[in-house]
């Protein structure tokens with residue numbers, strides 16, 4: 001997975017909100033379990049914030065430079081789809097960050 | 104109530120019902136008794152008084168208190184039981200099957216009238232000048248049971264007042280010898296300094312040798328005393344209960360956030376009392392929570408101030424905000440540092456976070472002196488076993504803290520479990536009197552290592568324990584080897600059953616030192632430590648306990664806060680904020696419980712809620728924060744972490760798998776020192792408080808003296 005290496009340099013924080021039990025959060029939960037160690041081994045300081053809340057709609061939120069946030073609802077996503085969503089968020093990073101700088 | 108729908112969730116039900124399961128065998132077999140002719144099913148272990156309460160019948164009482172042993176010496180709770188000749192004390196008499204209790208019969212009324220007459224025989228008639236007036240059990244009950252006329256012609260007895268220190272005023276003539284205060288000092292505070300001397304009419308309650316009551320929980324004596332014998336010293340003669348407004352809130356001076364009642368009269372906070380909350384503070388609060396509020400009236404910053412050559416000059420909000428905006432605009436975001444203070448609410452922290460990030464500043468520091476934990480998962484920084492976990496646990500290892508001065512209320516809970524549940528306690532770190540027997544097994548991280556190797560005798564005990572708990576003080580994590588200690592503890596957790604996924608138990612409990620710290624971690628704020636970094640602007644958000652050497656000489660310091668303390672002293676620009684009783688704010692406690700502190704009074708002078716100031720500043724700078732009122736800012740908090748808007752509730756979280764592994768490293772063999780050298784003065788509010796100053800003068804030298812009753816270490 002290519003995004004692991006880019007993660008820390010492109011975005012400032014990745015925030016994942018999920019429910020502890022609901023099936024709609026299953027994808028994001030297994031995404032967290034699978035990727036956490038790898039993310040941390042490559043960027044130990046990178047904030048990979050996981051917050052659980054019953055019945056919460058699962059979300060992936062990326063924070064870019066200057067506090068710009070993009071969020072994707074991953075309700076009912078499979079683990080692969082969540083992975084894809086994160087990758088997309090990282091891809092957008094360049095355009096969002098440069099946009100703000102010219103601003 | 105609001106949580107009912109949440110309780111249907113299986114994970115949560117398991118979490119909460121675990122305790123009931125343990126007790127169910129005892130609760131299941133019940134017997135039938137009759138209270139005033141009504142049948143009721145109660146467990147056979149109940150006393151008559153408990154059965155009466157369950158049946159909704161109130162029985163007057165003085166000495167009985169449901170958190171302490173039964174002494175049965177006031178005799179106010181007399182009831183009649185069929186086929187028993189004499190009236191019996193219901194608080195001390197167990198129920199038996201088919202028992203028929205009468206609480207309203209003539210015999211009962213006569214008996215209680217008699218008891219009341221005896222109590223009043225020696226009780227002074229000074230209700231008009233007594234502080235307890237209006238909330239006195241004796242006064243209330245004498246209205247029902249007292250006789251119109253007294254029959255005693257003798258002089259009333261008089262008793263010399265005792266000196267209990269500046270917090271508790273004694274008028275011992277009023278004492279009715281209920282012994283609640285004695286039981287409290289023995290059973291709850293663990294400091295058996297009170298007792299009775301003399302017999303009959305000569306009975307006196309006091310410390311035998313004129314010693315002060317040095318317990319950190321001594322203020323609770325006042326709540327316990329059913330009459331006006333022990334009254335609140337600093338509050339003396341300032342207000343009557345019927346003048347006070349009652350605001351149910353939570354205290355933030357203690358990171359456990361005990362439930363409190365804030366009593367106000369007009370714009371002034373008159374006193375703070377504890378509220379019953381079984382999952383946090385039972386019904387105790389420590390003396391700082393109770394009495395430090397008078398610091399809110401001293402040393403307050405009530406206007407915007409700017410530092411000039413000849414001292415601070417007052418300016419208005421517009422000038423102040425413009426000046427702050429101008430300064431912040433002059434530098435780029437990464438030359439700014441934000442520091443979040445200990446008592447900050449989530450609203451302020453979230454506004455601060457959003458504001459700083461918009462400026463391009465990533466350097467927000469909330470972990471006092473850099474506590475090395477990760478905010479990724481909640482299990483990394485919370486008390487995973489929960490405060491109520493103490494009740495279930497069978498072995499507690501306290502690492503690096505003196506619980507009695509750091510967390511007196513938690514210590515009281517542990518003490519209760521030591522005496523009632525046969526909980527065993529071991530301590531690595533300062534060995535001070537905690538008020539119960541514990542085993543002191545070491546002083547430094549070396550002992551932790553030995554336990555991990557299995558060479559230490561304690562390792563065997565840890566192995567055998569069913570639900571062991573390890574209480575780790577967060578101050579250890581800010582040492583240079585903080586992360587290594589955490590790694591050691593995590594290894595211990597995996598080797599022994601500290602972390603036990605089958606029982607859904609994680610015994611690694613980190614005691615954070617402030618709500619501001621926890622709040623920031625909940626929102627995912629951790630700072631990136633850059634050695635040698637020299638910021639041009641430092642924004643102190645109510646932060647007073649920072650290290651002055653970390654702020655360069657030439658930095659422009661903006662202090663937004665409440666007190667003229669360390670932060671304001673160093674500041675170039677001061678913006679007046681609001682203290683915890685002056686704003687409606689959300690806080691998270693060491694458990695992860697989200698509590699709402701309520702607005703009791705308005706901030707003095709020009710003071711404003713902290714998030715409002717940040718909102719205004721952001722607008723002037725052209726990075727307007729997208730919320731205009733409390734509702735909207737709470738939506739924003741919910742967006743970041745939805746569990747933070749579930750009030751008075753501990754959101755269950757994955758505490759056994761999702762944990763950040765700390766990096767292993769070498770631990771330094773220095774001693775785990777006691778972090779609190781003066782319990783009465785640890786933050787800006789308590790340092791400003793005259794009462795706390797009196798307490799440190801009166802108590803601190805006694806606490807360090809050799810005459811503190813030590814419990815032999817087993």
Ligand code: SF4
Nearest residue numbers: 278279281282284328
């Ligand atoms: S001082 Fe108050 S609490 Fe103590 S025995 Fe007397 S009446 Fe009871």
Ligand code: FES
Nearest residue numbers: 164175177178194
């Ligand atoms: S309450 Fe029963 S004897 Fe005091």
